[in-house]
Amino acid sequence: xxxxxxxxxxxxxxxxxxxxxxxxxxxxxxxxxxxxxxxxxxxxxxxxxxxxxxxxxxxxxxxxxxxxxxxxxxxxxxxxxxxxxxxxxxxxxxxxxxxxxxxxxxxxxxxxxxxxxxxxxxxxxxxxxxxxxxxxxxxxxxxxxxxxxxxxxxxxxxxxxxxxxxxxxxxxxxxxxxxxxxxxxxxxxxxxxxxxxxxxxxxxxxxxxxxxxxxxxxxxxxxxxxxxxxx
Amino acid sequence: xxxxxxxxxxxxxxxxxxxxxxxxxxxxxxxxxxxxxxxxxxxxxxxxxxxxxxxxxxxxxxxxxxxxxxxxxxxxxxxxxxxxxxxxxxxxxxxxxxxxxxxxxxxxxxxxxxxxxxxxxxxxxxxxxxxxxxxxxxxxxxxxxxxxxxxxxxxxxxxxxxxxxxxxxxxxxxxxxxxxxxxxxxxxxxxxxxxxxxxxxxxxxxxxxxxxxxxxxxxxxxxxxxxxxxxxxxxxxxxxxxxxxxxxxxxxxxxxxxxxxxxxxxxxxxxxxxxxxxxxxxxxxxxxxxxxxxxxxxxxxxxxxxxxxxxxxxxxxxxxxxxxxxxxxxxxxxxxxxxxxxxxxxxxxxxxxxxxxxxxxxxxxxxxxxxxxxxxxxxxxxxxxxxxxxxxxxxxxxxxxxxxxxxxxxxxxxxxxxxxxxxxxxxxxxxxxxxxxxxxxxxxxxxxxxxxxxxxxxxxxxxxxxxxxxxxxxxxxxxxxxxxxxxxxxx
Numbered sequence: 143x144x145x146x147x148x149x150x151x152x153x154x155x156x157x158x159x160x161x162x163x164x165x166x167x168x169x170x171x172x173x174x175x176x177x178x179x180x181x182x183x184x185x186x187x188x189x190x191x192x193x194x195x196x197x198x199x200x201x202x203x204x205x206x207x208x209x210x211x212x213x214x215x216x217x218x219x220x221x222x223x224x225x226x227x228x229x230x231x232x233x234x235x236x237x238x239x240x241x242x243x244x245x246x247x248x249x250x251x252x253x254x255x256x257x258x259x260x261x262x263x264x265x266x267x268x269x270x271x272x273x274x275x276x277x278x279x280x281x282x283x284x285x286x287x288x289x290x291x292x293x294x295x296x297x298x299x300x301x302x303x304x305x306x307x308x309x310x311x312x313x314x315x316x317x318x319x320x321x322x323x324x325x326x327x328x329x330x331x332x333x334x335x336x337x338x339x340x341x342x343x344x345x346x347x348x349x350x351x352x353x354x355x356x357x358x359x360x361x362x363x364x365x366x367x368x369x370x371x372x373x
Numbered sequence: 374x375x376x377x378x379x380x381x382x383x384x385x386x387x388x389x390x391x392x393x394x395x396x397x398x399x400x401x402x403x404x405x406x407x408x409x410x411x412x413x414x415x416x417x418x419x420x421x422x423x424x425x426x427x428x429x430x431x432x433x434x435x436x437x438x439x440x441x442x443x444x445x446x447x448x449x450x451x452x453x454x455x456x457x458x459x460x461x462x463x464x465x466x467x468x469x470x471x472x473x474x475x476x477x478x479x480x481x482x483x484x485x486x487x488x489x490x491x492x493x494x495x496x497x498x499x500x501x502x503x504x505x506x507x508x509x510x511x512x513x514x515x516x517x518x519x520x521x522x523x524x525x526x527x528x529x530x531x532x533x534x535x536x537x538x539x540x541x542x543x544x545x546x547x548x549x550x551x552x553x554x555x556x557x558x559x560x561x562x563x564x565x566x567x568x569x570x571x572x573x574x575x576x577x578x579x580x581x582x583x584x585x586x587x588x589x590x591x592x593x594x595x596x597x598x599x600x601x602x603x604x605x606x607x608x609x610x611x612x613x614x615x616x617x618x619x620x621x622x623x624x625x626x627x628x629x630x631x632x633x634x635x636x637x638x639x640x641x642x643x644x645x646x647x648x649x650x651x652x653x654x655x656x657x658x659x660x661x662x663x664x665x666x667x668x669x670x671x672x673x674x675x676x677x678x679x680x681x682x683x684x685x686x687x688x689x690x691x692x693x694x695x696x697x698x699x700x701x702x703x704x705x706x707x708x709x710x711x712x713x714x715x716x717x718x719x720x721x722x723x724x725x726x727x728x729x730x731x732x733x734x735x736x737x738x739x740x741x742x743x744x745x746x747x748x749x750x751x752x753x754x755x756x757x758x759x760x761x762x763x764x765x766x767x768x769x770x771x772x773x774x775x776x777x778x779x780x781x782x783x784x785x786x787x788x789x790x791x792x793x794x795x796x797x798x799x800x801x802x803x804x805x806x807x808x809x810x811x812x813x814x815x816x817x818x819x820x821x822x823x824x825x826x827x828x829x830x831x832x833x834x835x836x837x838x839x840x841x842x843x844x845x846x847x848x849x850x851x852x853x854x855x856x857x858x859x860x861x862x863x864x
Contacts, residue, residue: 191713192712214713224709225709227639227707229642229646231619231620234623242715270619
């Protein structure tokens with residue numbers, strides 16, 4: 143699905159992402175772990191063509207993301223509040239995203255019905271603009287906005303960090319369901335080793351821009367990761 | 374404590390991300406301020422002579438007293454527009470061991486360092502010393518100065534209060550302008566004479582210096598009022614102004630334009646719901662009245678078409694010029710989302726051109742009321758309109774692809790130079806020069822109407838080529854896409 147080739151990105155002479163080769167297959171759930179500054183978010187931004195690689199390339203479905211815009215219709219991402227249009231109400235935002243993906247208003251309403259428990263009554267009809275929502279609720283809007291696009295590739299940057307425990311569990315359940323139903327390819331970065339090993343089929347451990355471990359998840363993965371992160 | 378807070382402000386200015394650039398700007402603003410203060414002093418010294426020249430044979434002091442209230446009335450209006458609310462990023466301090474009263478005192482002290490507070494001193498003190506002191510004595514002159522200072526402070530604190538109130542509730546705007554407008558109108562229609570009132574009050578004051586206790590009294594009231602308001606409202610949510618329930622809106626008429634319509638709808642919401650773009654849009658609407666300045670009947674009679682056509686271009690194109698200045702930067706807070714979303718760049722660029730065309734059309738329809746003055750103005754404005762939608766809009770989008778600075782759309786617009794860079798000045802230059810370059814050869818070689826025709830026809834041709842332009846602009850945008858994105862991410 144996504145192929146990375148000799149990718150290098152440096153800021154002020156310091157290499158932040160350096161991935162010689164990586165193949166992400168269709169239907170994989172990739173958990174990206176690593177300490178702050180490992181290059182996780184930068185890698186996501188490179189996949190979304192939001193920053194320019196110094197060398198190398200990323201292809202999605204064999205097309206270079208920096209050259210063609212063909213990846214946009216089947217890719218959805220939520221990295222931070224910069225992906226939300228904060229002066230809209232959540233509803234307006236969903237309708238807007240829906241329209242861009244050719245889904246009618248009724249369609250969007252129908253879709254949002256499944257999110258009642260996820261939103262926990264504090265997002266829809268709240269009478270607030272997105273900028274007035276709490277961080278956690280903004281994140282919920284962002285994630286729902288992604289799933290609304292029914293994407294083939296989904297990128298989430300630290301989705302567990304801002305959510306309450308119940309919603310974290312719900313999110314994991316939802317991602318697993320979506321993955322089974324659609325064979326969605328998902329990339330998640332997280333500091334929560336428990337959750338990320340629970341949800342992922344494959345773990346990439348990054349350190350200073352390099353992928354130093356590439357593991358297929360099994361019952362030993364968690365302890366292996368805990369070993370690495372031990373103080 | 375206040376000194377410590379001041380030093381923090383000082384640091385926050387110097388250590389901000391683009392300290393160098395804002396320094397250059399501060400220097401320019403500093404020069405302008407110095408110039409204004411110098412003019413005020415100069416005028417202050419000349420006042421006596423000027424007044425006796427303009428009103429020969431009358432009592433200069435009485436004339437002077439007659440103008441004082443006018444001065445403070447216009448002072449309060451100007452303040453409303455340019456006086457900054459002193460802000461301190463208050464959040465980190467609220468939880469520290471600092472008393473609320475200290476924070477408020479800091480906000481109040483800080484707010485007083487504003488050139489507009491010194492202008493009346495420079496303007497009035499020389500006159501008081503030169504004209505009033507010899508005639509009424511030192512005590513009267515002294516108390517007179519005290520009352521001038523008091524009135525200045527009264528204006529200062531009342532404006533802070535009104536501005537803070539109007540952030541919470543926009544009815545305060547209406548009330549404020551209503552009251553000021555009522556005073557001005559009453560004076561204009563001779564219901565009462567502000568000048569006589571002013572002259573009466575201040576000459577009485579000179580005769581009986583004790584009355585001068587009155588102005589410090591009202592200044593103190595304004596200060597206390599402002600202080601108490603701040604004291605009660607020094608909670609974050611009050612400052613942010615929550616409360617009102619927000620409704621979703623849907624612009625059905627845009628639906629038939631597909632994704633372009635959706636994007637235009639987004640821009641409309643952006644304008645309506647955010648302070649800075651809203652005031653830019655308001656200003657371009659208000660400047661519709663510029664027609665009364667530009668379109669002088671004598672210009673039309675004498676055929677000064679060159680001035681008239683440029684007036685027309687600004688009136689019908691001001692929205693493009695000012696909104697286009699920050700075309701992409703308005704969306705800097707969520708530009709990542711726009712670029713990663715399911716939306717190709719070409720549609721995005723095209724939507725901006727459609728927005729320009731739509732708004733200009735509305736402005737053209739409104740401004741065609743000037744046709745009541747002369748039908749020629751309608752022709753003129755039509756040519757200007759075609760030029761704007763065909764050429765001006767392309768220039769605006771082109772220069773927007775060079776604008777890499779994020780702006781905070783929630784902050785007020787006046788005297789806000791955030792996001793201003795060299796490319797903005799070049800843009801302003803282009804806005805003036807391009808129409809002149811098109812007009813001049815035809816205007817000089819044939820006649821003015823040929824120049825106007827050239828602007829209109831070239832505009833129309835360029836407008837018909839809009840798809841071709843969109844491709845070019847998209848390519849230009851893509852060349853600098855990463856630079857724009859990086860710039861917008863740095864807040």
